[in-house]
Each structure stands twice: as structure tokens, then as C-alpha cells.
Amino acid sequence: MSARAQNQSLATSGTSMSSSEELALLRALLRASDYGVLLSDSTGRDLICNPRFGEIFGFDVVEALNGGPEQVRVQMLPRIKNPDEFVQTLDKIYADPTMTSEDEIEILAPKYRLLRRYTAPVLDDDKAVIGRLWTFRDITRTRRLEMKVRLQADQLREQSRELANALKSAHGRLNKVESVLHQTQAQLLESEKLSAVGLLAVSVAHDIRNILTPLAIELSLADQDDRALRAESFDVMQKQLDRLSLLTHRLLGIARPHAMHLAPVDLPALVEHTADLLRPQATQENVSVVVELGRNVPTIIGDLGQLDQVLVNLALNGVQAMHAAGGTLTISLSRNKGGACLRVADTGPGIPATIRKRLFDPFFTTKENGAGLGLFSSRRIVQDHGGVMKVRSSAAGTQFSIWLPEEEKNHGG
Ligand SMILES: Nc1ncnc2c1ncn2[C@@H]1O[C@H](COP(=O)(O)OP(=O)(O)O)[C@@H](O)[C@H]1O
Ligand SMILES: [Mg+2]
Structure with a gap:
């Protein structure tokens, strides 16, 4: 039940009820309410409290009210965190009978509680002020949960910021790795070229040996007496020399001027x-x-x-x-x-x-x-x-x- 509901007319089924029936019903409602409810007359003398009210503040409301209309306030005050401010607020509110207000107060006993306090005048059928209604709702747990959620949201935000930073730096590292890779690739290419030069040397050496071997054989045969054979030898040697000249050409072709x-x-x-x-x-x-x-x-x-x-x-x-x-x-x-x-x-x-x-x-x-x-x-x-x-x-x-x-x-x- 919202405390504000009391400013609006109550919904009824239309069946007529006697005043005593109505009263019994209201008492039942008050007993069942999760709100601490206090009704006072327009001057601030306390009249009615529900059991939940006593439970919140930690004293026996029946006993307190039996001790007189001031007793409730006497019992409450030592339990309030800021009693001076509390009394000032009460005085201000009772000085203005039509005032409606809503705020939060903290109590330290019987245990710490954060309470949502609401107050509004009680009007009779002619709209004359006949008293004041107070309700107190325990919002300790709700507030704690809220704080926890807010804290977690903050942590999440912080974590996502950290994550974003980590990502950024990872990205930076990746760029570095990439540039190192590029360098390595360039070096590899260079060394590949070098090994190609090595290969070229091998191929040239191979070609030269293929030319020199028959040349050497023919040379060893060249001092023979038979003119015809000697001419043949010279012919072969000439061919090998031609090949050598061709090879030189190839090499020159590679080292382009x-x-x-x-x-x-x-x-x-x-x-x-x-x-x-x-x-x-x-x-x-x-x-x-x-x-x-x-x-x-x-x-x-x-x-x-x-x-x-x-x-x-x-x-x-x-x-x-x-x-x-x-x-x-x-x-x-x-x-x-x-x-x-x-x-x-x-x-x-x-x-x-x-x-x-x-x-x-x-x-x-x-x-x-x-x-x-x-x-x-x-x-x-x-x-x-x-x-x-x-x-x-x-x-x-x-x-x-x-x-x-x-x-x-x-x-x-
Ligand atoms: N006339 C051709 N017939 C068949 N393949 C050829 C011919 N010319 C070139 N090629 C191919 O092209 C390759 C590259 O030739 P080239 O650049 O002259 O290098 P290399 O002769 O040292 O291999 C040769 O290895 C060969 O596979
Ligand atoms: Mg070729």
C-alpha cells in the first residue's frame, strides 16, 4: 500500500458498513501493513501506532502509549541518529498542519536502519485537518542492493575501460609484431637472393667443370704424332672454348650493365x-x-x-x-x-x-x-x-x- 493513497478516496464496493465494522477493517489493515504507521492529533499527541512501527523502532508500542501520548516520542528519540534535527523537523511540520513531506531518516537502535518517512495531514469529510499520518518504510536492504548494483556497475565500467586499454595496447603490440614480421620478410627475401647467387655460383662451377674436363682430356692427347687425331683434338678443344665464351655471355647477361x-x-x-x-x-x-x-x-x-x-x-x-x-x-x-x-x-x-x-x-x-x-x-x-x-x-x-x-x-x- 502506498502512503499517498490516503490522499485519495478509498475504493469501496458500495455496500454500506457500520462505523465499527469500518474500524475493525482499518485495524486489520494497519496490523498487516509492512509500513510503520503512526497517527497523531493535529498538535502532535500520538494516538495510534501499528505493531510494525514498534518493531522498526524496537519498543512495545502498547506499553508506550499506555504511558501517555508523549511516550512514543520519548522512546523514539534515543534511537534516532540525528535527534536534534529530528525534533526540529517535527516542530516545523506540526507548525504547518497542511504540510506533506517525505524524507529519509536513520536509526541506530535496535539496529541500523534507513527509513523512508512520509507524513500528511488527515482530513475529515469537510476537509478540516483532524490529525497527522506518519509512515515509515524500512529501505535499508533496498538501498544496500542499490549501492551494490551501483558499485558493480562502476566496477564493470572500470573493467571495460581496462579491457579497452588492454585491447589498445595489444593492438599496438600487434602492429609492432607486424612491422618486425615485415622486416624479417625483407631480410628473408634478401637472404633468398643471396642463396640464389650461391646457386648461380654452383651452376656456373658445374658448367665450367663440364667444359674443362673434356678440354683437359683433349689437351693430354694433343701431343700425339697422328696429325688427323691431333686435328680432331683441337676441334673438340675449340668447341669447349666456344662453350666457355657462351657461359661468359650468360654471366654478363645476369650482371646487367x-x-x-x-x-x-x-x-x-x-x-x-x-x-x-x-x-x-x-x-x-x-x-x-x-x-x-x-x-x-x-x-x-x-x-x-x-x-x-x-x-x-x-x-x-x-x-x-x-x-x-x-x-x-x-x-x-x-x-x-x-x-x-x-x-x-x-x-x-x-x-x-x-x-x-x-x-x-x-x-x-x-x-x-x-x-x-x-x-x-x-x-x-x-x-x-x-x-x-x-x-x-x-x-x-x-x-x-x-x-x-x-x-x-x-x-x-
Ligand atoms: N623455350 C623454353 N621451353 C620450355 N621452358 C622454358 C623455355 N624457356 C624458359 N623456360 C622455363 O622458364 C624457366 C626460367 O627460364 P630462365 O629465366 O631463362 O632461367 P633458367 O634458364 O636459369 O632456368 C626455365 O627454368 C624453364 O622452366
Ligand atoms: Mg635461361
Whole structure:
């Protein structure tokens, strides 16, 4: 029951009740109430208390009221935390008979309690003030719970703040880890390159030994008397020396010169030169080298040494691709779309589709002693010349084509 309800009219079923019946009913209500209820006359003389009132304040209300109307206040005062303030408030309230107020008071005995105190005038049917109603509700537990909830909410807020901070710092650490990872990755890449250089050294050493061994054998046979045999020996030695020269070319191709030495390039001569250079090794691999020179091929401006390396790289790849079964390597030159087109075609097994994307990656190789730099550096050289390199491959063979732009005519004279 709300204490405020007493300012409104009571709900009744309409059946008429005698005053004594009504009184009995009200007494029952008061006894059952969880509120401590006190009724006094308009001057402050206490008249009625319910049992809950006595229970809250810890004294026998019947006994107290028997001792006279002042006794309730006498019993209450020592139990109040701030008795002076309590008395002042009472005086103020009784000085204004129509006053309604609500506040909180604390009592220390019989045990600590926080009470919600409400007071309002009691009016008769003509609205004249005939007394005052007081109710006291024990809100100790509710308040404690409220405090606890508030404390927990504060703790939760604090924890979530800490969590957010922890997350932020974890994020910072993650960023650091990531940057360290990046560094490590860069270092790894660097060391990978280094090991590729090591691989290259191994492959070169391997090639040189393959050249030097037959050379040494022939040399030991060279001082024989038979002229025919001696000539044969010299021939073999010449071939090995040619291979050595080819190897030098490859190495030069890898260590690309920084500056380009630009000049008009004699492309037909370049093609012939490459074919000548390749022939000894090609013959050994059962590969025939064919040159096809078209007409009206425009002059291009470029770096002869670098273009030579490109052509040797492609031709050598072709020969190497056919080494198992032999075949034909065709190096051709033609005019094409305002430029010159060089083609190196082989009749080898072709390039599997799975690796086609990686052909031009540095250090990509499928050869046991390959360096994987030939195509990478070749394409770079072609691009530096403003040209384009393309590859077409099938089971019938592979064709690399290089298009180089024609020299720009100087119209100024
Ligand atoms: N004509 C070709 N036929 C088949 N595969 C080729 C041909 N040219 C290049 N390749 C493939 O491309 C790879 C990369 O070639 P390249 O860059 O010259 O390096 P390397 O010759 O040292 O392996 C080769 O290992 C080979 O697998
Ligand atoms: Mg190669």
C-alpha cells in the first residue's frame, strides 16, 4: 500500500458498513501493513501506532502509549541518529498542519536502519485537518542492493575501460609484431637472393667443370704424332672454348650493365651472331639452328650488348628445352607494326600452363642448375628499350617474341 493513497478516496464496493465494522477493517489493515504507521492529533499527541512501527523502532508500542501520548516520542528519540534535527523537523511540520513531506531518516537502535518517512495531514469529510499520518518504510536492504548494483556497475565500467586499454595496447603490440614480421620478410627475401647467387655460383662451377674436363682430356692427347687425331683434338678443344665464351655471355647477361649504350643496332648481324654462338652447343644437343631474315626491317636504337644477351638467353633456353630429343631452333627477324620483331622458336615440349605465370619471376627455374634470371633480365632489357616481350607455347614448342620500336625519324633535318 502506498502512503499517498490516503490522499485519495478509498475504493469501496458500495455496500454500506457500520462505523465499527469500518474500524475493525482499518485495524486489520494497519496490523498487516509492512509500513510503520503512526497517527497523531493535529498538535502532535500520538494516538495510534501499528505493531510494525514498534518493531522498526524496537519498543512495545502498547506499553508506550499506555504511558501517555508523549511516550512514543520519548522512546523514539534515543534511537534516532540525528535527534536534534529530528525534533526540529517535527516542530516545523506540526507548525504547518497542511504540510506533506517525505524524507529519509536513520536509526541506530535496535539496529541500523534507513527509513523512508512520509507524513500528511488527515482530513475529515469537510476537509478540516483532524490529525497527522506518519509512515515509515524500512529501505535499508533496498538501498544496500542499490549501492551494490551501483558499485558493480562502476566496477564493470572500470573493467571495460581496462579491457579497452588492454585491447589498445595489444593492438599496438600487434602492429609492432607486424612491422618486425615485415622486416624479417625483407631480410628473408634478401637472404633468398643471396642463396640464389650461391646457386648461380654452383651452376656456373658445374658448367665450367663440364667444359674443362673434356678440354683437359683433349689437351693430354694433343701431343700425339697422328696429325688427323691431333686435328680432331683441337676441334673438340675449340668447341669447349666456344662453350666457355657462351657461359661468359650468360654471366654478363645476369650482371646487367647499369647504363645503356644506345646506338643504331644491326639486327640481322645480331641474329647471325647469336646463331653462330649457339651452334656448337646446339649441334651437341642434336639441335639445328635456323635463321630467317625478313626484308625492310627498320633500324632500331638500342644497346647492342644487352640485346645480344637477350637473344642468347632465349636461344639457350630453346636449346636446353630440346636437349632430350633434339629439334630445331629458329631465330627470325621481321618488320612488324612500326618496329622490328625478333622471334626465337623451338620444337621442344612447351611450357606447362601451371608455371607460365612465373616464367619472368626472378630466380624462377625448373632446371637443376638454373639461375632463373634469364627471362627476368631479358624482359627488363626489352622494356628498357620501349619494347614488348611475349611468349606462346604449346606441346609442339615454344616461341618467344620481342617487338622493338623503330628509331624515331628526326624531322628537323
Ligand atoms: N623455350 C623454353 N621451353 C620450355 N621452358 C622454358 C623455355 N624457356 C624458359 N623456360 C622455363 O622458364 C624457366 C626460367 O627460364 P630462365 O629465366 O631463362 O632461367 P633458367 O634458364 O636459369 O632456368 C626455365 O627454368 C624453364 O622452366
Ligand atoms: Mg635461361
